[in-house]
Amino acid sequence: MKLSDEQLAVIQAPLGAMAVTACAGSGKTATAIRRLIYIRQLMKSSRGRVALLSFSNVAVDTFNKGFQQLAINLPDGVNLKRVEVDTLDGFFTSHVIRPHAHRTMGANQAAFLVSGSEPFLSGFSYWRDGSFPLPIAEFKVGIADGKTFFYSGTGDNHELLDQAKALELVGRLGRTGAYTHDLGRYWIYKTLSNQPAVLRALATRYPQILVDESQDLGMVHQEILELLIKEGVQVSLIGDANQGIYGFAGADGSFLRSYSTREGVSGFELTRNYRSLPPIIDLANALSGREDKPYREPQPGGLYFLGYKDAELERLFDRFRDCLDELGLQHEQAVILARGADRVAKLSGEVEPPGRGVMTAFTEAALLRDQHARFLDAFKLVSRGVVSLLEDAPSGLASKLLGAPQEEWMLRLRRVLWGFTRDADAGLPSSNLLGESEWHALLLQRIRSLLVHIQRDYGFASVANLGNKLSKRDLRNAPLNAASPVGKQGPEIRVETVHQVKGESIDAVLYVAKKAHIEALLGGTGDEEGRIGYVAVTRARNLFWLAVPNSCLKELRPKLVSAGFGELTNG
Incomplete structure (x- = not known):
């Protein structure tokens, strides 16, 4: 692809904040990678770093591959170690939540992510008059006029919660060190607001930040970036406001649309579509x-x-x-x-994965791995399933295994569970096997062996009623993958x-x-x-x-x- 004059104008612009409005198929990825490298070249010997952030691991992988290909031809004087590509949540988790948020949360341990299925979360439900309790995992966070608020639901169907009750629950959960995805963004914002030294350090280390797909920035992400902008970070947004389809998270493209009107922000457009006929x-x-x-x-x-x-x-x-x-x-x-x-x-x-209770986690994991090659999703289900079979597992263990555990024993356990997930011959059985007579017997045998290994090496005993937990009820004597999609x-x-x-x-x-x-x-x-x-x-x-x-x-x-x-x- 030959770069257009519009792309070159973006890539070779002087250091500074910019808003790049790009049409679909305009080569945003190629442009963003080259802009990233050009910024690093302009910074020369500066100790500051430049970050390119997006919203998905797929996008990050694409950026990293492109960056490595282009970086081969760069002069030796360019310090490529001072370049970071990550998801927004991954970036702020690494630099704010893990090292610093526990102080703002009032926790005596590093913060850890929970999925919402952990048993201990049952004690953190929001009780509504005349209705079912709302799990804290369904709390969502907004910011208006500099004040945070909590709500549930999406779009026009949202419900504003009693703020005092909600804040008490969020604070109590925070003191355990736990946070959900939505509450993680809340704690990032609170940490940067309440610990100015952390905000200054982050702004000093990353004076240049590029945000791809910026039409997807929700209201809390926007306020987090505003804190960095006020601290002197030059933030550049790249995206297409016409692709803002996450309005339920407060992401409707308006932040990108209005950004170019700010003082000190340069506006650019990419109007050539390389993709479509x-x-x-x-x-x-x-x-x-x-x-x-x-x-x-x-x-x-x-x-x-x-x-x-x-x-x-x-x-x-x-x-x-x-x-x-x-x-x-x-x-x-x-x-x-x-x-x-x-x-x-x-x-x-x-079709719904067969089985009941924890068994469905293992059947679904086998189907995801074998039919769709979705190994990460399969690993998540296996981890939650195995942890639910441990009698005395530490609070939040499944969530910590899904993140980036810092403790050595947890890293080793994570590797063991990954091996079990991937290995159809010695770990999670193949979904080609007959569910009731073959697959279940192998799973039970291998899970028992895995739990013995875990107790011996990590000290966590298994539940007493393992046979009941892993019942073959609702499994048919047909291959798990017998259902033939339309x-x-x-x-x-x-x-x-x-x-x-x-x-x-x-x-x-x-x-x-x-x-x-x-x-x-x-x-x-x-x-x-x-x-x-x-x-x-x-x-x-x-x-x-x-x-x-x-x-x-x-x-x-x-x-x-x-x-x-x-x-x-x-x-």
Whole structure:
């Protein structure tokens, strides 16, 4: 990819804060990496560091690979050790929560993350009059006018909590050293506010911070960055406000939109789309009001809609696969999109993992590992399952194992559980085995052996009623993976929510939508529902199919044709 003049202007700008508004497919990754390196070169012998932060481990891995490739050709005088790439939460966890937050929390140990399933959290529920208690893991944090507040729910369905009661619970949990993901951001903000020496040290060490996908910055992240900005850190934001689809977390792109109007912040734009074919870009421009230019020349593919019935989804998927074959596109580089996890589960033919209680953690882990190669998710389930079988496990042990444990014995135990998770021959049995007669017997045998190992090396005894905990009830005498997902007779095509593929570049997209989703898409990016549709469209490189329910096809056809879609008949 030849860098555009717009990209070069961003990369080679003088040191300073900037707001970079970039269209989908504009090469933000390549631009951000090169800007990171250029900043480090401008800083020369400065002891300060530069950080590039994003929101997912996938993005961080992509940045790191690109950075390592480009760094090979840099002159020896550039100190690349003073460059850090991380997720926002990972960065602030490493530099604020682990070393410093316990003082603000009033804890006598380093802070540790909890998932919400830990038994001891039952003592930290918020009791509401005439309703079920609210687990503290469902607390969310907001900041308005410099004051923090606690609420539950999302969007228009949120509930403001009794602040005194909520604060008492959060403080009491904090004194144990525990925090949830949302409360972790609260403690970061409180720590930087209440320990000015920590804020000064962080600002001195990282005078330059770049934030990618900055339209996803929620209100608490925004306030944390504001503290650093006031302390002198030059923060640069890169993103696309039209892809702000996390409004439930206070992330609607407004922070990015307004940032360029601040004194001392330079505004830039990236308007060349390297990803998509011209018809897809034309639709994206119509939805967003932008005037982005295509880099690619026209070729087979494009933008189409067709009708569907839920009862005939398999036929729809067959047509999509046939079209991929005609265009020479790989099935592995395509995706079927839907709104909501329940809808995705239905389209992919997923079933609930068999078993009851803790057994479901192990069955689901085996399926995730063997069917989807999701080893980290499988490890999380195995860790929680094994810890739940220990009689005297330390508080929060499962969560500490999922993070980055500091104690040597915990690191060793983590390695043991990783080995058990990955090894189908000696650890977690293969999901190809018959659940009731083969898989269960092997699991029980290997779990018993693992627990003996843990008691011998770490001193944690297992529960007395292990057989009851690991009952084979609800396991069938069929392979765990016996359920055949819809439409997978041929090469597999993954099924995801729109939120799950944000940031990806995908050869072909089939969006199986409902009437409300299509109307929101055609309405543009003025609200979050419209932005979700925009994200779905702009993932596609070569082909975008919009599946429209037959019940509203006649009504929506004129609007879709007017927007630039071609129609595929059912003949």
